[in-house]
Amino acid sequence: MHDPATTQFEIADPPTDGITNVTFSPTDSQLLLASSWDSTVRLYNVDENKLTTQVKHAGPILDTCFGKDNNSAYHGGVAKQVTKLDLETSSEQNLGKHDEPVRCVRWSSETNNLYSGSWDKTLRVWDDRSPEALQQTHNLPQKVFSMDLCDNKLVVAMASRQIHVYDIRNINEPWQTRETTLRYMLKSVRCMPNGEGYACSSIEGRVALEFYDMSPEAQAKKYAFKSHRHMINDTEVVYPVNALAFHPVYGTFASGGSDCAVSIWDGVNRKRIRQFPRYPDEIASLAFSHDGKKLAIASSYTFDEGERDHSPDAIFVKTMAETDCKPRTA
Structure with a gap:
């Protein structure tokens, strides 16, 4: 048995206001990017527990991602700009703007393009190698709340529980338009590593697993389940599920809620593997x-309840044992 006390540590020099995203490098597990309402993008070396780069922008940053290598990143936020960041020199290159805040950015190594989703109800495609970086603008029915990209599939979760799935090899039209089975506002969407579908979560303490294949056999596998709920004085209190992340090897996934809890789930066998303190x-x-x-794990108040006293923003890095995330066959 491993000692849980020694498998987790807190990152030094965390953001100071409302962490919006944490993301590891696609190729180097030492490197972690974080964006926040304090208008910074921060790059950490987690093995050394050291802040290596910090760039302050013109306004709160709502999302960030790595680019084609570990020296390049992108971000977007309240200033409405889509920006490329050189993590070696800390220099920024503004690619262009949306009409409203930029909620999500995702880079594709398949197309070498950046995809941005905004509250202006558009999805935009950018190529920073081109003199005119903005390549395409696609109108959407609703504001973008969350977005994820895996291989050639880009999943856009919007207001009114709407989801568009794009094949980025031919992005002129959505490959699928769907309405999630969840009944309340979406918070997060993440693609399954095996390319079969995605998970999405809502403000009403639920997670849904959905599959691209529309055959009856595949659709029979989709389901939603309750999570992040607690009994307080004989009343069930329901919390938003703000964050999801799939394990890249085992295909299990983590969920994080406004109840300050993180759970690991086996979606195939429909059971919880682990809940952390x-x-x-x-x-x-x-x-x-x-x-x-x-x-x-970003522990950071998301202003569900407006202004209130809250703990300082913090990022924890947890070393995962196989038993924490491997599906249990029994």
């Missing part, structure tokens, strides 16, 4: 390293 504040973002050996 509660964190100081709400879980705002989760990310596994590319090898699945680390889980980054």
